[in-house]
Amino acid sequence: MEHKRLTLFAGHYGSGKTNIAVNYAVMLANEGKKVCIGDLDIVNPYFRTADSKKVLEDAGVELISPQFANSNVDLPALPAEAYRLVEDKSTYGIMDIGGDDRGAYALGRYVPAIKAEGNYRMVFVANCYRPLTGTPEEALEVMREIEAACGLAFTDIVNNANLGPETTPETVLSATAYMEQLSKLSGLPIFAHTAESAVAEQLKGKLTPVISLRLQEKYFDLPSQKPGNRPLWG
């Protein structure tokens, strides 16, 4: 897998951008690279890059996060140091962009520098099990809205087809036709497939390349919430 100096993850909200950005950053760090991840999400109030602070620290990844992330201040402001992601060319920069076009507006101010350097990958994170991007055509619409909002065109697609804890290898494999159609419609290559580590293990030899994701445990995960179990509802 060839890595660009800058990798940007954008897409529909809830498509899995943050999880992938965090895992990708850790993967690069494990390869011995100097990595910095920036949370550029100005939309999402909960479940942010900063939740993975410990994992990132342990891997030696630097985290740039809005001052008010995960606090009670609902302020769409980005820290000045976020500029380092585009300016410090000695470091691999990972940018976690907010969902949809609304989340991508904030990226716009960094776009001239990103384009000038010309060493980036702008990745569209796609999950066909999200209802508002349930068809390749709908995903393409979101893609175009994001590009219009930030002024940067996508270069790649990541197949992040998943149903949360219910994801099986079949869940990912049955998304192939959707992803190929999205690739055809947009003219963009599928950069990678992603899956939670246990599922990723079973996808070996069936899809390449697969990025194995380590997902965070949440305090509200139910005792019964193992893969294959349905949430409680009689």
Added chain:
Amino acid sequence: MAERVLMKGNEAIAEAAIRAGCRHYFGYPITPQTEIAAYMAKKMPKIGGVFLQAESEIASINMVYGAAAAGVRVMTSSSSPGISLKAEGLSYIAGSDVPALVVNVQRGGPGLGGIQPSQSDYFQATKGGGHGDYRMIVLAPASVQEMASLTIKGFNLADKYLMTSMILADGTIGQMMEPISFEDAEVETYEKPWALTGTKGKREHNVVNSLYLKPDELEVKNFQRYERYKLVEENEPMWEEFMMEDAEYCVVAFGIASRVAKNAVVAARNEGIKVGLIRPITLWPFPKKALEAAADKVKGFISVELNMGQMIEDIRLYTGCKRPVALCNRCGGMIPSPDEVLEAIRKAQKGEF
């Protein structure tokens, strides 16, 4: 759309409402429920529905009142401070006996409070909020699947009993994502002969109103309304029991708190403590029978809440203070950890309430 889909709690409410036949949404943005409005803004124009962002919460609840009077399925959604603004409209809707669905994705309060999850609007939802004698059916989802299922149920109940159903969720369930499906949803439809649909010169005109010039007429209206509420109390309480068969202690928790509490119950069982959990799904009507039955056999209750202790009063009230009730709580946007709940269970076992 695939059979199983991955949705945020807020989106699940919006999609379920559309599937329940709701084509009228009026709202005003507020964190952490904005995805409901965003979903409606995207979807409603494509299916011939109305999405309208009003100039305020007060305007939006009155638009709901108007649409409800016209007999259509209608909803609004907000979060704690926004619901306070809607309180006057909720009272007018109750006083006019029209059905509506109102969603409160709670955040920390009082005042402007914060944007992190909370359950501190329990009193407001179950005891009134607006003025006058009235009730709302209050549904407390504990999963994304229930955000969808209870939204459809809420529309059905509102139409059946001519009152407001409130979905009382919290920021975490609004924001979290889980796989769900819609196929089990049963949409009921009810005739609405009272609705303002135009007489077309063929019938007497209908009146929807909450103003009564004669006190005796207003009294009769209230009596009639409470006869209906009695039916709701008899027929509609919903709850879940978890490990209650041989329980000596009973944790009571709803919504997100119940998920944390469940982990604590499992941990306590591993230590040999016989503890179970009752999860009210309807907060009004409160699951009185379940609590009464538990009070007959357990040594005490532990109320786990994301507030300063609100449901604990109903646990005491509905069980006639038969057993001691301990409070395990966090507030202001904080959530108790399973360990904190486990510690409260251990204390209860030692008789510390």
